[in-house]
Amino acid sequence: MxxxxxxxxxxxxxxxxxxxxxxxxxxxxxxxxxxxxxxxxxxxxxxxxxxxxxxxxxxxxxxxxxxxxxxxxxxxxxxxxxxxxxxxxxxxxxxxxxxxxxxxxxxxxxxxxxxxxxxxxxxxxxxxxxxxxxxxxxxxxxxxxxxxxxxxxxxxxxxxxxxxxxxxxxxxxxNLPEELTSVLPADCLTFEMGRAIADLVAVRGVEAIRKEAVAARNLVPRLSPQRFLARLMGIDGSQFVAKVRRAPERRGRPGRLFVEIHLDATDPDSESRLELLIDCLNVEFAGRLAKAESGAKVSTTIVAPRVDPRGPYLAEQQRRLNRPAPLSSLSIPPHLSGSMGANRSDAVPPFGVIDDRSALEHWLSAYENPATRNRYRNEVERLLLWAVIAKRKPLSSIDVTDANEFINQFAVDPQPRTVWVMKGKRSRDEPTWRPFRGPLSHESRRKALERLRKCFDDLVLGQYLAANPFTTVNVDPPSL
Structure with a gap:
């Protein structure tokens, strides 16, 4: 690449x-x-x-x-x-x-x-x-x-x-967008804050987060880091108040920490947005609770799940992937973004490329001819959507078996058709848009394989991926 x-x-x-x-x-x-x-x-x-x-x-x-x-x-x-x-x-x-x-x-x-x-x-x-x-x-x-x-x-x-x-x-x-980092003073952009914002970018999409940041930058007085993070989550700061308080010390041990969150109950979106915030908190703190030492304990008004603390969070992300969306508007959950893909190279990642979608968008930007860029975009878009929706794994984690399955099984007959195949021609902005217009012929799969192999070769050359899973894949001969 x-x-x-x-x-x-x-x-x-x-x-x-x-x-x-x-x-x-x-x-x-x-x-x-x-x-x-x-x-x-x-x-x-x-x-x-x-x-x-x-x-x-x-x-x-x-x-x-x-x-x-x-x-x-x-x-x-x-x-x-x-x-x-x-x-x-x-x-x-x-x-x-x-x-x-x-x-x-x-x-x-x-x-x-x-x-x-x-x-x-x-x-x-x-x-x-x-x-x-x-x-x-x-x-x-x-x-x-x-x-x-x-x-x-x-x-x-x-x-x-x-x-x-x-x-x-x-x-x-x-590598967060400049619109985000410019809103916060440098000393406020801690690892915790930066990790939370990066996760939100992966969940809501970079454009949605960028718009919120631009709007927040024009507010007077400037938002505190906590309120800024809440706004990025989609919660209106004027209707939201959060406080952290500590209970009094007991028997020489520090008191528990409590989080109080007050929302406008008349806002119909408050509950769903607060659920996203709770899921993020559960993912962040549930693991720490299990390993907490006998010293200060953390307690919140949110009850962590008893089995898998990521359960509700992952379930919500799966609901977000109930149908394919174009690459430009796709909101990929952090655990499927590819930031830690199994096939990621240990070498230095290219500047501005932090996950699978940004790597593909950067690669596509090198093609100045719109027709050529669109042909390549359609192929990598289909593969990315299939990886995160059907296989539940990042694009940068697919192996040779997955690559062969995509070319010689899934592309032959994308199922279920209601999820993958659209009727007629649809605009990419329409909810009824789908990545396929029907099964791919032998020739179409041959061209798809060539384009995907080219893409992954470039990603390997650019030190984003360690290997190209499509190198040894061949298109099966058409059945008689």
Missing amino acids: GKLKTGGAKSLGDDPLALAALYFAGLGVKWKSQAEAAQKLTNLGSRVRRAQIQQAVAVSAFPKEVLALFSDVGMLHETARQLIRARNKIGITDLVSRAALVDPGGKSRTEIVAHLCGRESDKALRATYRTDSPLALYRRYVEGLRAKAWATMREAADAMGIAHSRIVCASAVA
């Missing part, structure tokens, strides 16, 4: 050593001073400030023993700024002495600077990873990728001394 974008190139102002080399190359020819160079480079679209050039020139004069440490990981202006401060504080001789003790192998840019400046030990650096916010942790992870300190999320997790799932969650939060 070479078509998937994996991030843009750095701008000129990001690399102080390259900027210094460019400045000296043009000195006396294209400009006569740092201020003139900054102006001309900015006019060319590079957005370079005089202070950046001054800083770049200063750090380029550092001894090669120091600069050589950054040959693999590169240098940013923040790196240059810290090195100049260290030189001013301890002197260039001591800085060179420290450089001789640093082994840059496997270290990120941040760790090398920390060693040179004598600011933090490896143990202290690892501690900061565990306390980072999702956005800060994701920035550290991306910086490590650029610095080639690690190549996958698992390698990054091992190097940072944190759980792999924590980086996965940070990536999901960082």
Whole structure:
């Protein structure tokens, strides 16, 4: 999937050593001073400030023993700024002495600077990873990728001394639509808040959540994080009040926590929307209740299910999948989204691709011809719908057996017809739209297989999937 974008190139102002080399190359020819160079480079679209050039020139004069440490990981202006401060504080001789003790192998840019400046030990650096916010942790992870300190999320997790799932969650939060992240202050976007919003995006669809966020951004005063989350769930903030209170301490043990939720009983949608909120809370807290220590206990006005805490939640999601919907408006439950699919690659996921639907949409966007894009969309749409509705598994979890079943059994006669086959031609916005107009002929299945094989090959090349289940699948010969 070479078509998937994996991030843009750095701008000129990001690399102080390259900027210094460019400045000296043009000195006396294209400009006569740092201020003139900054102006001309900015006019060319590079957005370079005089202070950046001054800083770049200063750090380029550092001894090669120091600069050589950054040959693999590169240098940013923040790196240059810290090195100049260290030189001013301890002197260039001591800085060179420290450089001789640093082994840059496997270290990120941040760790090398920390060693040179004598600011933090490896143990202290690892501690900061565990306390980072999702956005800060994701920035550290991306910086490590650029610095080639690690190549996958698992390698990054091992190097940072944190759980792999924590980086996965940070990536999901960082790739939320900008309309969502801009509404909340950065310090409010915690792992818990980010995970809840990511789940809501998967449940309600990105467009519905984006519209709620845009509307909330224009409200004065700005909504609190709790009220913002409630609005994303579809609950009107003016009719909703939620409080958390703790009971008094008893016998030296902390009191139980209670959640009070007050809704406008006249709103006909309040009950169904509150059920969604309750399901999310049950999924989040029921597992913790079972493992709770003898200390503080959590109790709410919501009773967790006794058998499977996810039961009501999953039942609700299955009801949401009672009929197929076009790819653009499909609301896929989090457990079927493919964010943790069995066939997902361990390599770095492409930027902006966090689940199966976003991977398919990104892949389709590479086809500029509308007719070609629509043909590919129809095939991957059918497969995705069949995977989540008929097989109850993410697209990124289907195997060779599933792929063969789809091509040589299901596509031959999509059943039940009332769910999969539409009568006549229907607009994709109509409730009676279905992904099939009837059984696929042998030739149609052959073309479908070619397109699906192409799609999955690209997803493997783009390091989203580990393998292509359609590689060995063939279309069965037509029955006589």
